[in-house]
Amino acid sequence: MLTSLTMFGWIPFTLALFMVMPPKRAVVWCFFLAWLFLPMAGYKLSGLPDYTKMSASSAGVLLATALFDQGRLIRFKLRWIDAPLIMFTIVSPMASSISNGLGIYDGLSETNAWLGSWTLPWFIGRMYFKTADDMRLLATAFLMGAFAYIPICLWEMRMAPTLHRNFYGFHQHGFAHAVRWGGYRPRGFMQSGLMTSLYMCSGAVIGLILWRSRVPVRIGRTPVLMAAAVPVLAVVAFFCKGTGAIVLAVGVTAALFAAVILQTRLPMIVFMLVSPLYIIARAKGVWDGTDLVDFVARFSSERAQSLNFRFVNENVLIEKASQRPVFGWGGWNRSAVFNEAGDKTSVADGLWIILYGKAGILGMGFFMLSLILPVLMFLWRFPAYRWLQRSVAPSTALAMMLAIYQVDCLFNGMESPLNFLIAGGLSGTMLMARSPRRAANPQASGKPAKPAGGRPRGPHAKPTRLPRPEFGFQRS
Known part of the structure; x- marks a missing residue:
């Protein structure tokens, strides 16, 4: 009884997580809690992947994303x-x-x-x-x-x-x-x-x-x-x-x-x-x-x-x-x-x-x-x-x-x-x-170097982008 309750209640639980916390944290909580504590059980569903604790997590997250975070699905590119x-x-x-x-x-x-x-x-x-x-x-x-x-x-x-x-x-x-x-x-x-x-x-x-x-x-x-x-x-x-x-x-x-x-x-x-x-x-x-x-x-x-x-x-x-x-x-x-x-x-x-x-x-x-x-x-x-x-x-x-x-x-x-x-x-x-080459030389790709961040000067000046963080990651 507890096995079926926890397994089939996981998708509603995932939806609830997305309603009370930021999406990224909800994903983390959903996957790690499922992996660490849900039962090692599986259910055969006709025409669908086997319903296990991780497929339940994936299905729950995808459904929650479609309901509460549609922009992320639209922006995603292969x-x-x-x-x-x-x-x-x-x-x-x-x-x-x-x-x-x-x-x-x-x-x-x-x-x-x-x-x-x-x-x-x-x-x-x-x-x-x-x-x-x-x-x-x-x-x-x-x-x-x-x-x-x-x-x-x-x-x-x-x-x-x-x-x-x-x-x-x-x-x-x-x-x-x-x-x-x-x-x-x-x-x-x-x-x-x-x-x-x-x-x-x-x-x-x-x-x-x-x-x-x-x-x-x-x-x-x-x-x-x-x-x-x-x-x-x-x-x-x-x-x-x-x-x-x-x-x-x-x-x-x-x-x-x-x-x-x-x-x-x-x-x-x-x-x-x-x-x-x-x-x-x-x-x-x-x-x-x-x-x-x-x-x-x-x-x-x-x-x-x-x-x-x-x-x-x-x-x-x-x-x-x-x-x-x-x-x-x-x-x-x-x-x-x-x-x-x-x-x-x-x-x-x-x-x-x-x-x-x-x-x-x-x-x-x-x-x-x-x-x-x-x-x-x-x-x-x-x-x-x-x-x-x-x-x-x-x-x-x-x-x-x-x-x-x-x-x-x-x-x-x-x-x-x-x-x-x-x-x-x-x-x-x-x-x-x-990449290390572009980080060391911003003009290595053949494009002009980006100006340093800050408020543009002059009435016709175009806004400039802020520089990338020092540790080498772009802003998402």
């Missing part, structure tokens, strides 16, 4: 940065379906399924978040969500991950994966302990960057004591016991500070190359992962066995996907491997191999590109020495969060619409930012 996700959502499923003889209807059905998970959150992010202040709002909201999850994680570490069952009446994931390191791995109200760990570790990275950059963080009007809150968050994130998430958080933090200290983008570029190089090496059969399993076995036999299981299944699925490498096998679980009795014998863990088998290089490539491009745009727009400046730090934090997620897609198949909301927002913000 840009080149949107092309990869459009290709992934529309072109890729249609090509996969038609090439496999499944017909146009099946392709439209797949497009429909992907809209709520990835595409709509992206375009909502592009529509609403375009400035440095917007990036600060998103980064702060992500961090506040991590702080709010600290007591939830501590409770479930001690009492077992049962809050979702206690509130909504069912477990969102098998309980066998809840035991780690001689204790419990918390889940909260997310899909699994891995997802919770990834969120908490990403929140710790965001908190560290905002703390280091002295970005003020407040709960209402009360400032947060970051010197105490961020270390506590980092400790809790570590004891969420997601080994991969911990390694990625440490890795991206090391790359970030190495880049800032050495004043070069190279460490972050190397980190961003991990996913493309891994996918190419695995898809081409150049690397089978054995040496990595042997290395991990020196520290943990349990982690080595888990990693070996993933690689063995990936090898089988890669062999199947290589039979239709460009467009994939389409839907209906056709990319899986079955035995003679018709039983499925393969397990797909990583999101990349799931999309590779289903949508081929075309779909999987556009999906990964939609995550990587916003981060690369950030790396291009700002030199490394500026990444920890107060005005740029929120964008840096969100870019690091996306960098973590795109690598995590290699090993885990977790859909995260919240990341696509942030990716869309970061893309829109970077489109509004000045």
Whole structure:
């Protein structure tokens, strides 16, 4: 009863948020509250995307925008940065379906399924978040969500991950994966302990960057004591016991500070190359992962066995996907491997191999590109020495969060619409930012330099535009 009430009451709740607060804050509250606290439930609706907590958020925001913020919809324009996700959502499923003889209807059905998970959150992010202040709002909201999850994680570490069952009446994931390191791995109200760990570790990275950059963080009007809150968050994130998430958080933090200290983008570029190089090496059969399993076995036999299981299944699925490498096998679980009795014998863990088998290089490539491009745009727009400046730090934090997620897609198949909301927002913000060349030389584009702001002189003088803010963003 509570599950249905909260799920189908979310759209009216979203409309109420838009009525009592500014639209941008309403979007943030709607998406983050849904992601953190709504049940992991789904409803099949004929002709519509599956009704989940994030598709409910997207639908609610779009409806509220149409009712209370129509000008934003009218002013919105597609840009080149949107092309990869459009290709992934529309072109890729249609090509996969038609090439496999499944017909146009099946392709439209797949497009429909992907809209709520990835595409709509992206375009909502592009529509609403375009400035440095917007990036600060998103980064702060992500961090506040991590702080709010600290007591939830501590409770479930001690009492077992049962809050979702206690509130909504069912477990969102098998309980066998809840035991780690001689204790419990918390889940909260997310899909699994891995997802919770990834969120908490990403929140710790965001908190560290905002703390280091002295970005003020407040709960209402009360400032947060970051010197105490961020270390506590980092400790809790570590004891969420997601080994991969911990390694990625440490890795991206090391790359970030190495880049800032050495004043070069190279460490972050190397980190961003991990996913493309891994996918190419695995898809081409150049690397089978054995040496990595042997290395991990020196520290943990349990982690080595888990990693070996993933690689063995990936090898089988890669062999199947290589039979239709460009467009994939389409839907209906056709990319899986079955035995003679018709039983499925393969397990797909990583999101990349799931999309590779289903949508081929075309779909999987556009999906990964939609995550990587916003981060690369950030790396291009700002030199490394500026990444920890107060005005740029929120964008840096969100870019690091996306960098973590795109690598995590290699090993885990977790859909995260919240990341696509942030990716869309970061893309829109970077489109509004000045490139380093134009910032250094206003006449580099061949246009005359704009005069300094101020009241024009003389009766026939034309008004002049104010100069762009010093931190390199245009006014929205």
